[in-house]
Amino acid sequence: MPRWEPNALERLHTAAIELFAEQGYDATTAAGIAERAGLAKSTFFRHFPDKREVLFFGQEALNGLLAAVVADAPADATPLEAVGAALEATGVAFGPQRWEAVRRRQEIIDAHPELRERELLKREAMTGTMATALRGRGVPEPVASLAAQLGDLALARAYTRWLDPASTSAFGELTRQALDELRSAAAALG
Amino acid sequence: MPRWEPNALERLHTAAIELFAEQGYDATTAAGIAERAGLAKSTFFRHFPDKREVLFFGQEALNGLLAAVVADAPADATPLEAVGAALEATGVAFGPQRWEAVRRRQEIIDAHPELRERELLKREAMTGTMATALRGRGVPEPVASLAAQLGDLALARAYTRWLDPASTSAFGELTRQALDELRSAAAALG
DNA sequence: ACGGGTGACGAGACTCGGTGTCATCACCGT
DNA sequence: ACGGTGATGACACCGAGTCTCGTCACCCGT
Structure with a gap:
């Protein structure tokens, strides 16, 4: 016993x-x-x-996954393509059957500034690991940081759409779509 | 009395x-x-x-300034030009005589995760007000958010360079330089 | 089989951040 | 002169987080 x-x-x-x-x-x-x-x-x-960390359990594992996917992207992949692959990889955490739990969790976070702060810290860590992984592929600054930031913004937009009850698309589809939108927006910025 | x-x-x-x-x-x-x-x-x-808020005193005032500068930019200014004007406006907080105090403050923040969290929250608020001000100029999403994020990244890079003892450039010069770098990097992304 | 080390846990004291309440009293307008 | 106001002090209170110490099943070497 x-x-x-x-x-x-x-x-x-x-x-x-x-x-x-x-x-x-x-x-x-x-x-x-x-x-x-x-x-x-x-x-x-x-x-x-x-106490806050309970709601961010497993985040470090996701970071490791992101770094690995970026590092293992094809040698001829552009920075944004590598980032895109990483974003799709995050989809493992956002299957349809987890939707309800993820939504409840996000409602709690959104309602508490101290949890929003923690969320931002986690996002920054994620963006930082992506940027580091890109530099590991030989991508120079500031391109690496920029691509990682773009990925962060795309992930955030895809995430909120996925959480929207009106939406029915799968997470991977939403990340591709969001990153595409941002890529063309970046090209049109001037 | x-x-x-x-x-x-x-x-x-x-x-x-x-x-x-x-x-x-x-x-x-x-x-x-x-x-x-x-x-x-x-x-x-x-x-x-x-207690943390003591180190971020005056941040809201800066946000109001950013919103005003973006809103008052020339009607034919591109989103990135409006953002650039906003970044330069932040220079009022970063005169040469404040360098030492700003540096000490940043050392404290960097050494304490709870303060880094708060800093990220403030930066997010700043980015959000810039994006909102851009939308007020008729800039659609996701261009507004993207331009604001680019501005945030440029400001962060200019800030760390300004804090580097080896650098001698004025803050305004550094923001222009950082934003220029990011603009061309964005154009080259794909 | 025996014995000492290890490591996860319980118990509880302690500090400090942050909240809430109530009384005080200079100031101000009437 | 007099009542209202508003900033403050004093104090009790709660919960997060830290720290120390004792306990005891488990493991490992003899």
């Missing part, structure tokens, strides 16, 4: 998501999350650096 | 900056700032929504 039930981190994560849905983000305390998971408050902070 | 010394907000601001320089950001408490300013802790939070 193990001394403790396994999967403490996972239990904390699901307990937090449940409580956020039941009581809202503000009303749920870190101690409350731990209690629901059958753990102590100190254990919560052993697994998550802070 | 007034019941209290005037300029409470200003005194709190300078007290905070002093203490940050003397003890570092973490080691100075909100109560300590208030004490140095001859005020109570509760008064500190009456003037600043939180």
